[in-house]
Amino acid sequence: MNASGWRRGGDHYYWLTAFLAAHDLQRRTCRAVAASIFGLGAIGPILSLGVLGPGSAAGMVVMAGVSSCCVVMALLWLRPGWPSRRVSWACVVVGTVCIAASSIVVPSHSLGILGVTTYAVLGSFVVVFHSLRLLIFTWTVGAGALAYLAVRLAEDDVSMAVATVLLIVLVNVFAVFACRMVVRLIANDTPYGDLEPVTGLPGRHAFFERVSGLIGARTRDDDRQLVVVVVNLDGYSLMVDVRGRAEADGARVGVARALRETARRDAVIAHPGDAEFWVADLFTTRDPHPLAERIRGAVANSRSGLTASVGVVCTPLEPLAAVPTDDVVEELLNIAISAMFEARRAGGNQTRDAIDPALTVLAPPRED
Incomplete structure (x- = not known):
């Protein structure tokens, strides 16, 4: 606006x-x-x-x-x-x-x-x-x-x-x-440049900034894992075509509300595009599956009438502080997006995860 x-x-x-x-x-x-x-x-x-x-x-x-x-x-x-x-x-x-x-x-x-x-x-x-x-x-x-x-x-x-x-x-x-x-x-x-106007959630730029803050300043001493979740709404484009933009906007608001109620208070939630939502949080364990399932269930039970394909990546937090945070966030998002597409190809309304994947940003530089 x-x-x-x-x-x-x-x-x-x-x-x-x-x-x-x-x-x-x-x-x-x-x-x-x-x-x-x-x-x-x-x-x-x-x-x-x-x-x-x-x-x-x-x-x-x-x-x-x-x-x-x-x-x-x-x-x-x-x-x-x-x-x-x-x-x-x-x-x-x-x-x-x-x-x-x-x-x-x-x-x-x-x-x-x-x-x-x-x-x-x-x-x-x-x-x-x-x-x-x-x-x-x-x-x-x-x-x-x-x-x-x-x-x-x-x-x-x-x-x-x-x-x-x-x-x-x-x-x-x-x-x-x-x-x-x-x-x-x-x-x-x-700050509308950092907020998606329909849902009021942060956009892409704000998400990168806030996740960088998570990496640089842990909220708890026992936080050891960074979890990034990509949520893509199944059938959103069809809803826009059949029910119209107003109904689709209402569905996005419902999903945003469901994510706010499901994620922890300190979690970062963003909405970079029409059908996609991002969530980032710090975990003490390497098992993000319960969070992914809660998010999937929250979307399915929301008033939006939609389901979601959910991809999640979990990686140790400590090594990330030594490399450019924007590069870290970009690569983690790409991995989570790949997992999300895998869930979508399997029929949607499912979750897929990637635990401790090898990150190129952490790879040592090649010797000439």
Whole structure:
């Protein structure tokens, strides 16, 4: 993602999904969104208990429908896992209609026009997670509801109607503007040259740098082996052709999340290309097979619906510090990629490993 992408107002749902996952904030965000939806949905039943509630049977039905929709949407955000972009879009559309309906059916026009203020909450969510096109839809529906209520309120007090409309517009515009600026600051401060924009994982260059750090500075005294894993998604190209790029991006986000949950905290995880992921970690033993199997199983059980061919290489750590680390990482990746292709040729959804292979970077120079 870059500055021009922000100016075009593109949808950045998956990038923020990855950003939240990288900072372990997805679950808390889901709970906050669910609590906000549930709280807004509870306003209708509370009003129905008093004299300002809907005065007709039709109004009561509308308010009950709005509350039911809010409960369903809140439960969607409380489900295990992060909601898909399509689910989030649906919640925004339904929420937009629900706010308008609940504001209009209230007998008191001054109370109804106050309810339109809640578009500031919805608009803030849209500008953070979605596109300006969806924000335009939300504001268009909100403007229609606001205009209707303002006209009805102006029948009793024109100055009150004008002042209220001005206040609501200012609150909504400021809330959306502030949220957009915050997210743009996050985007500008993130080193996109080192991050893959969909998953938020490091790219090739960052992987080389971080693995070089692993080689040069051991995190534990008993670390003796460097393990590099190459994960290639089976059938990814077919998914892009059949389901489209959006579904494929969602699958990559799911795989990235599965790898984060499977690997150790100190492991280096990277995503250099569409169908490929890399993992590097330090081990105390020469048996990386359990890690490779956990990764294979995590991908197969993820929401991506894909399987993976996994290649892994394990080599002693100590000799590597004496040679250029970039050359070491490059050769280990090539060995792991060869093992991965062997697993793919065997049918995919398998692992292959190379234990302590002979590395050319460690070979003594030839004598002339």
